Amino acid sequence: MDLTYSTKHQELQAEIRAFIEAEGHRSPKFGGGRNRPDQQALDWQGLLLERGYFARTVPTEYGGHGAEPDVLETAIIADEFSRAGISPGLLDVGNLIVVPSLLDLGSEAQCARWVRPTLTGETIWCIGNSEPGSGSDMANAQTKAVAVGDDFVINGQKIWTSGAHYADMMFLLCRTEAEAPKHKGLSYLLVPMDTDGIEVRPLVTMTERPEFNETFLTDVRVPMDQIVMGRGDGWKVAIASLKHERVMLGDPNKQLQRLHGIREMMRETVIDGVAVMDLPEYRDRLLRLQAEVLAAKFHNMRLLTLHDRGEEPGIPGLIQKLYGTTLNHKLSALAIDVLGEAGLPYEPHEFGENDPATAWQIDYMYDIGLIIGGGTSQIQKNIISERGLGMPREPKAVVPPARS
Ligand SMILES: Cc1cc2nc3c(=O)[nH]c(=O)nc-3n(C[C@H](O)[C@H](O)[C@H](O)COP(=O)(O)OP(=O)(O)OC[C@H]3O[C@@H](n4cnc5c(N)ncnc54)[C@H](O)[C@@H]3O)c2cc1C
Incomplete structure (x- = not known):
């Protein structure tokens, strides 16, 4: 695909940058999302919906922006928000799994009833x-x-x-x-x-x-x-919703946002007069992870292209889940190491989930769960190797007959 920005795309990028400059201070902290959204998050969501930066391709009659699918537009919006450390909106299971599943397979009455309140954050x-x-x-x-x-x-x-x-x-x-x-x-x-x-x-x-x-x-x-x-028809719905879940769990924009955060932290954290960024072992780790994040980002463009063409994510969707959730954990591990002693204390009851004092520790622990949730890494590897690489099926265990 052609990744060059047309005039239309350049204008969108400039428009979003101006929006972030003017309104970014109203954004809740990026990340979190494991609680009911508070008023700040709901207000921000309303603003993003109004501007068409969230639910861009969801039909207007269901509360979306009604735009034609466009890979580069999707990538520009995600990129600008993650680069600025600004929330891209409510990335909850309602918006990332239920809404697309209902739009694919639900009845008109179900879409009319549930999509709009899910987009606004009223229904979780x-x-x-x-x-x-x-x-x-x-x-x-x-x-x-x-x-x-x-x-x-x-x-x-x-x-x-x-x-x-x-x-x-x-x-x-x-x-x-x-x-x-x-x-x-x-x-x-x-x-x-x-x-x-x-x-x-x-x-x-x-x-x-x-x-x-x-x-x-x-x-x-x-x-x-x-x-x-x-x-x-539940199995058909399961397959459709799982494909959205896998793509959501491996979303590279989360990794890009983390990468930007760690890079800042490495510039600002100084040990014995030397910025962590200038310590070769840390910089080397950062560069390796940066290469992995960029690979994930371009892999995601492949998925977006398939989506825009109305094609299934298939094996590339499983790769995103497997690779993305593991990479998230490697990034939070680097952040914990950069924090040094400050990365060790953990007071979840004293600080909020988005408080810098515990945010990385929470991610570090929760990321392990997301390697399991939505289908474990072992299951993704099995399917990728059998259906993607054509390797022989895993032998099934033979259950011995019951003793009489
Ligand atoms: C943080 C988190 C959030 C979750 N959120 C939700 C949620 O909101 N809703 C929901 O319904 N579920 C949720 N889950 C559950 C999740 O989907 C399951 O944990 C996951 O699918 C694995 O199932 P299981 O726990 O029963 O493990 P099992 O299926 O019992 O697997 C146990 C171990 O055996 C391995 N294994 C199993 N079968 C095979 C095989 N054929 N080949 C190789 N290895 C195999 C697995 O990889 C795993 O290591 C969540 C889980 C986590 C950790």
């Missing part, structure tokens, strides 16, 4: 895929939804449900067709979290924060029209 979502017996093997979900009158009645348990303790809605994978084969018995339902019968029990991660939850569903009633696609 969580994803109910994993269960105690089905994580990597997601199609093994056992939570059941039985048709009773005009409703589905749901019973079961979800686990690792990020943000369920403050979400308004759950994008829930469940089994509606008890007799159908494993992959054909699944459906996705849109479930309000304030429905009777939902109990959320927080689970604390090693960041000492309740980032995700166990979610118990007992006789939870949801109207039948809250199904995405049809009964038994």
Whole structure:
């Protein structure tokens, strides 16, 4: 593809730079996003939507800007915001997974009902895929939804449900067709979290924060029209939503923003009169990571091009998840080392998630979780090697017959 900026692209870049110069002080801190957005984040989101810097290609009738897809426009907007350390808007699961999945596969009524409030941050979502017996093997979900009158009645348990303790809605994978084969018995339902019968029990991660939850569903009633696609189409929806999740988790703009932050920190941090930037072992590490981040950025252009052409991300999407989540962790590890002694204390209860005193430590620990969440690195490697490189399938374990 041609990466040269046309006059139109140069104008957009200048326009965003002027916007950041004038309004950037109103931005919440970049990053975070593991809490309900506060008023500052909601106001900033409103401004970005108004200017068309968020949800640029989402149809106007659903609250977006209605622009034609354009790889370079997307890249310019992301680049300018991450370079300035300014929030690009609400990068939550609602906006990055549910909205594109509904636009791809949801009914018109579902898009009309849920897209706009998700874009504005009024409606916050969580994803109910994993269960105690089905994580990597997601199609093994056992939570059941039985048709009773005009409703589905749901019973079961979800686990690792990020943000369920403050979400308004759950994008829930469940089994509606008890007799159908494993992959054909699944459906996705849109479930309000304030429905009777939902109990959320927080689970604390090693960041000492309740980032995700166990979610118990007992006789939870949801109207039948809250199904995405049809009964038994859940696996198609899972594949569509997972592709958005993988691309989101490996997003190189997060890495670019971190790289800029670390570079600044290395210039400003001085040890025995020498800036860390001038210490060869640190500079060498930074340069290696910079090369990796730039490779990730250009790989993402490939994904954006596929997206604009209406093609599936396929194996490149899995590569982004695998490579991006690992790279995020390497970047936060470098930041912790640059911080030196200041990188060791960790007082999560005293400081906020976006406080510089703990932000890198939180990222360093949470990044490990994101190497697992959305499909572990081992699973990505399996699929890339089998379907991308054509290597032989992994042998299945032979279960010995039960002893009589
Ligand atoms: C921070 C975080 C946030 C999360 N948020 C959510 C969320 O919001 N909603 C949600 O539904 N889920 C969420 N999850 C759950 C996540 O999707 C699962 O943890 C993940 O899919 C792995 O499933 P599991 O934990 O059951 O591990 P298992 O599937 O039991 O895997 C255990 C280990 O075995 C390996 N393994 C399994 N099968 C294979 C195989 N075929 N080949 C090679 N290795 C294999 C795995 O790689 C892993 O190392 C989150 C997880 C984390 C860590």
